[in-house]
Amino acid sequence: MTTSATSTFELSRDRLIRRAFQMAGLLEAAQSAEGDDVALASDILGMELLSLQTEGVVVTWAERTTLALVASTAGYTFPTDTLDVAIDPSNIAGTIVPSAGSETPVSVMSRAEYLALPNKDMEGTPTRVLIERLSSVAATFWPVPADTSSFRYAKVRFPRDMDTGARTLDLSRRWQKAICFAMAYQLGLAKSIPLDRVAFLRGEAEKARKAAILSDNERGHAQIYVASSYRGGWT
DSSP: OOOOSOOOOOOBHHHHHHHHHHHTTSSOTTOOOOHHHHHHHHHHHHHHHHHHHHHTSSOOEEEEEEEEEOTTOOEEEOOTTEEEEOOOTTSEEEEEEOSSSOOEEEEEOOHHHHHTOSOTTOEESOOEEEEEESSSEEEEEESEESSSEEEEEEEEEOOOOOOSTTOBOSSOGGGHHHHHHHHHHHHHHHTTOOHHHHHHHHHHHHHHHHHHHHHHSOOOOOOOOOOSSOOSOOO
16 A cells, blocks of 8 residues: 655635535535635635634744844844734743854843833843834844844744635644634634524634634643652541
8 A cells, every 4th residue: 555755735715715615515526616706705714814813823933043143233123024923931031142262042031120220222142122012023132132133032923814716824734624613614604604504603613713723732741640658637
């Protein structure tokens, strides 16, 4: 028996739309949605992704990247798709990568801490950064970079829009089923299919969503130890 050499099954936007219409019983297997129906489904897909975003459920990607730093320049604006900068449990936002030599960790400081710095113009290798979420995400480094280097960090961003038919979900592939069923029941409401079928599709969407949420949680090794004897006394 032979097996596939790939594991990359992923539906494009238009294929998701087609499958959602078919699950809702609005299209036969050989048919495809067209025109206004595609636009309707595309809007529903966009609203579903925004709904996930507001719930904070698998709505962002964290990707490792770098920000170029310029000598004598303290303030920087991150790319427009940046929602935040991932901060690790030890309050480290990233590292400074010099043109030569080892990297230097950069810890996060609050605005109050930055304002309290006696010499904000001091130059050197940055060890602290103020990250502000204003109209865009910005960073102010201290000390001010003394030479050209880069800031290595994990960028947290929103999923990208599925604005053309060939685009695939900017989410884990395990979310395809949940998104497809969610679109199906909403299309069913818009197209006035029987409410019992809508309820069934919505139930399937919720089950798939819960499974996807659980599978996206980090899993760590855990051990439970049972004491060999009871210590203490009754009160």
